[in-house]
Every structure is written in C-alpha cells, then in structure tokens.
Amino acid sequence: MTDTADPPRKRRGAGRVTQDAVARHVGVSTMTVSRYLNQPDQVSDEHRQRIAAAVAELGYVPNLVAGGLASAKGKIVAMVVPNISGPIFADTIQGFSDTLARHGYQLLLASSYFSTEQEERAIRAFLGWSPAALVVTSHFHSEATEKMLAAADIPLIETWDYQPDRAPIQIGFSHHEVGVTGARYLLQRGYQRIAFVLNSAAGDFSAQERCAGYVQALGEAGVSPQIFTPAGDLAPFEAGKQALTELMQRATPPDAIFFANDNLAAGGLLAAQRAGVSIPGDCAMLGFGDYPFAEMLMPSLSTIKPPALQIGVLAAERVLQRLGVIVTDEVFQRLNLLECRLIGRESS
Amino acid sequence: MTDTADPPRKRRGAGRVTQDAVARHVGVSTMTVSRYLNQPDQVSDEHRQRIAAAVAELGYVPNLVAGGLASAKGKIVAMVVPNISGPIFADTIQGFSDTLARHGYQLLLASSYFSTEQEERAIRAFLGWSPAALVVTSHFHSEATEKMLAAADIPLIETWDYQPDRAPIQIGFSHHEVGVTGARYLLQRGYQRIAFVLNSAAGDFSAQERCAGYVQALGEAGVSPQIFTPAGDLAPFEAGKQALTELMQRATPPDAIFFANDNLAAGGLLAAQRAGVSIPGDCAMLGFGDYPFAEMLMPSLSTIKPPALQIGVLAAERVLQRLGVIVTDEVFQRLNLLECRLIGRESS
C-alpha cells in the first residue's frame, strides 16, 4: 500500500503536489521528506531511495515560497544594476547568475538607470522576498536605502567600486589606478601631448576618477594635462566625434587621446578617419571598457578592460561563502580589489 | 495610546516588522492593513491615513514570501534566456524587466546557453517560487520541461520565435521573412551575384531559416543562390574573415554578401579592408542583428534590426494582461508577429 486517502480539496494551492503527498506516498512523515531534501545524510538509505522514486513519480516540485517563509531565508539573491543591456554590466550579471545557479540559488534582478530613487524602489521590493543577500552597484545610495539595508541584516555587496571604509563587501577596482595606468602607458610609448576626453554623461563619477589618475600620472612625468569636456547632451559616440574634431583643430593638437570609454573612442576614431587624421600616426587613441567592438574597429582600439565577468563571479562566491554554502579555509575577504588589463592594439 | 504590549519574542523571523505590528500600532486588525495594501478602496479614509503613517513610521516592508504562500501567487515572473551578455537578448531582458517593475512585479532570471537541459533545471527551480508567469526563448524544450510547464498552469510565453500552432503565447518574428527581405533589398539595389554566409555555430537554426528565405527570394528572381558554410570551430568574427577571403578568391566572386549576423559581417568587413576589397564598390555587405558596433564600422554596416526591446516589452505586457494587471478593451492577442527593420548604411 502506498496512498491512503484523497487529500481533502482545499481552497487555494489548487492541486499542487506537496511534500505531504510525497510523505504519504512513501509512508513517512513530512519531516523525513524535508530532511531528504535538505540533509540527505540524516535519512536512511531505504527511505532515501523510496522518497526519490516518489518525488519522480509524483513530479513533486518543492515549494520554495513555503520553505522561505518557514526558515526566514529563501534561496534567492537580489541584484540591482544600472542597466542590463549596454556593454558594461551584462558580463557581471552573467557571471553572477551562473555562479549562483550552480549552487541552487536564483537571481532576482532589477535596473536603476543610475537613479538612487529607482534603486530604492527596487530594493524595497526585493526585501519583501527576504533575499539571502543583496548586490548593488557602487556605494551611492539614497538615505532611505541605507536605512533599509542596515535594517535588513543580510550580506550586502557593493560592486564596480572600492571603498575600503564602507562596511559592505567591496568588489571592484580603482578607477584612479586605471587613469594612472593608461596615462603611463601612453607616456612610455613616447607620446608627449596627451589629452583626456571626459564622458558626456555628467553623472559618470567613475570617469572623473579615471581622469584624476591621468592628471596625477602626467604630473609625475612633468607633462601638463589637457582635459576635454564634451557637450553634456551628446550621446557618447557623437561626443567622441566632437572631441576629436575640436582637439585636432587646436594650435598644438595632442599626439594621443585617452578617452573615458570605448564609445567615445569609437566616435573619435571615426571622426579621425573622416578628417584624414591618421591613427596612430598623427594621434594615438586609448579607450576604456574593451567593449565588444573594440577589436573590430579599423584600426583596432587599444583599451583597458575592466574585470566585469570576474566581478560577477566573485560577488556570487563571496555571497555563497557568507551564507556558508561554499566553505573555504581562508579568512573571509571583505575587500576585493581586482585589476584591469591594458590591451594594446593598433590605435596606439 | 497606540501600542499595546511587546510582541512576544519569537524563534525565527528575528525582529522583522510585521503587518501585525502595524495593525496593533493603529489599533485595527491585520486584515484591514492587508486590505489597505491590496484593495485600498475598501478601507475607510481615516484608517487609510493612519495605516500609511504607521507603515512609514515603523518602516514596514510587506513580506511577499508570506503573501505568496497565502495567495498561491507571487508578484514574480520568471524568464529563461540563452544568455544575458551578448548583443542579442540583453535588450529583451531590459525591456521585460523594466515593464514588469513599473507594475510592481519582479524578475527572476536565468540563462540556458541554448541547452534544453539547463533550461529544464532553471525552470524547475523557478516553479518552486510559484511565479505568476514564465517566459522562455524559442519553442525548443526538453520533454520533462514540457510536462512541468503543462502542469504549472501559469501563463507561458515563447519569445524570439513564432509558432502559431503551439499553445503558449508567441512573441517573435519570422526569420524566413528576414532572409527574404534582405535578399530582395540587395536585388533591388542591383546586385546580381549575392552570397549568403551561414553562422559558424551549427546549432543556430534561426540562421538557417534566414538562409532559406534568401534562397526563396533569389529563386523568385531567377538568381542562383550561393551559400557559404564556415568551419564550425571558428568564432563568428573569424568565420566572417574566412568567408570573405574564400568567396573573393572564386572565379566569379559575389558582388554582395548577406551574412547570417553582424559578427560575421564585421569579420568580413575587416578582411575586405585588409585584402583591398572595396566595400561596397567591389562587394556590398548586409548583416543581421544591428549589434551596437554596426554603425561604428568603416564603412558602417547595413543590417536588419530585430525588435529585441519590443519583444521584451510586449512579453511583459501580455503577461500583465493575462494576469489582469493591465486591462484593455481589445481581445487578448496570443499571437504576436513583429517586424524587423532593414537599416541601409554605407556597406550596401
């Protein structure tokens, strides 16, 4: 005998196969089935096999909502990124999601479009699902968000940023260092009049940090910086065109340009070709981001590649460590400073 | 007086502010608070205001997990895509996520990498969260997946595909039509020897459908097709280079090439420049996808743009309609055939 009686028809969860159904099918209590699912070691061999068979036969799918409510912690992790499309964060999301999935955790995702208000809305909604952890981008949040995060008491990770003084887990790189690296690279290759082109989006603080690094490196080499700020209302690609055109018309045009990102650089490259400026002969170019098209341009674009995928993977690993899903011997690393990689191509 | 007594210290949900706390703070029952949240119309003005104040003061965040368990339907929608990064699906995810968020629904996301097995795993995990709806890519699923989906009894949407005969909601476009459109466009512009370059990834059935459309259109015009199949182990960009090199060495080289996607075309473009083949003078080029770099290439790439963002937005809208969140007068559209747009640029 396996089954006992028809379960009385209930009002809600219409016909869903429950743990209880499996338990009765096998002839054990629901706790044994629950243990089979969560701590199989504590279940006898015989029960393990019979429960496995029943699960398959009945097509039982554990109700994670009920489990989450009972245990006050669901196997779900929430992430807020500025945007999903766009060349920057997609790899981070991908790495994060895949690593989580491998360990049975699911990803709850929303985008903020660099608005702390939208971020706040997303986080408020997320917290309702009692996620096991929360991952955000950068350290810039609204006051209400900070309050919620403090009250939530779950692992919090800030990515694409590195603020050692802040409490959350930090996973990112130094934009300042990127500026230094790029500038030194151009200096080493013999360029003397190196300009920096800022992003047209005024809110891009990271770009300004990269610029500061550039200024420092040039200062150390005794070279005077030359910063170009595009009109704020232009799309980056157009802003890059504008920058190149205006810079090359100056009395002493630069012999190298460090663009705040690859979109700007691509615009610059195109404008250069149209204007008959030889790259890198007349002027070298360096971007940031290693967007997918960087190697497809003519000439291919030298750039600095941020560890986008690695940030996502590491964020997931730190989350899983904090949750005890992954166990390591090492001390837990709250601060994770990753490195960018300079990729020299034809444009420099 | 507002508060009554300290809530007894419970074992689990450590210190979380509950609906009950809000109710006691105001002096009503939890049901009134619940109604305030879900059907505010049924709550008196006075209570509405006092509850609103209490919610703000206490920092109450509704526990959606508990709500989901009680009502057997959470405000969460699950989506499986082949990949998150990559130029194809990111826009769809973005549009889907944003539209959902605007209506208070959250996105649960996973990627399948075109593996029905991984898709099955993701869907199994998702169903545990009783999502309000499920969105997948294409109609190709494992048997077990089909069974689960049938049993789940929630709105199911298949995107980036269009199979009128299948039961789920369909949102996509006709790849065959894309092939026809592209070929006719090239014919109209006077090209006579038009080649088609397939994708190097053998599993790309959509590309083969586009190719079939190309063959049909050429047949109707009395032109014989010329299909090039790259080596299967090459990355698309490299495959494109190979294709161009070999095609241009033939006795009668093509005067136009229709590439299965923009990555292939970009490779072809680069190889052409290196080989001194003038584009579009010696040979025109047409791609598919309108990847971000298409307009940045030299010459800029003519291509066919799929409605990626629109697919995502429409998927969300259909979900929300089916759930009754959005109400329209029109009859519900189960079949949604969208159109691609041909973007003529310098390469043709």
Place this chain on the structure above:
DNA sequence: TTGTAAGCGTTATCAC
C-alpha cells in the same frame, strides 16, 4: 533515524 507540534506572515472566507 524518525516523528510531533508549533509556528513563519500573509490572505481567503465568512460573519457581522
């Protein structure tokens, strides 16, 4: 190793 009992925080139902 297994079972019993008591919640987890919300909503459906029905009564007032």
Place this chain on the structure above:
DNA sequence: GTGATAACGCTTACAA
C-alpha cells in the same frame, strides 16, 4: 467597512 479564524506548505525545536 471591519474582524475572527483557518489555511498556505514548509522548517525549527524538541522528543522519542
């Protein structure tokens, strides 16, 4: 318009 009560399906705590 409001409230009492009983689920929702699972896990924690404790007992055997």
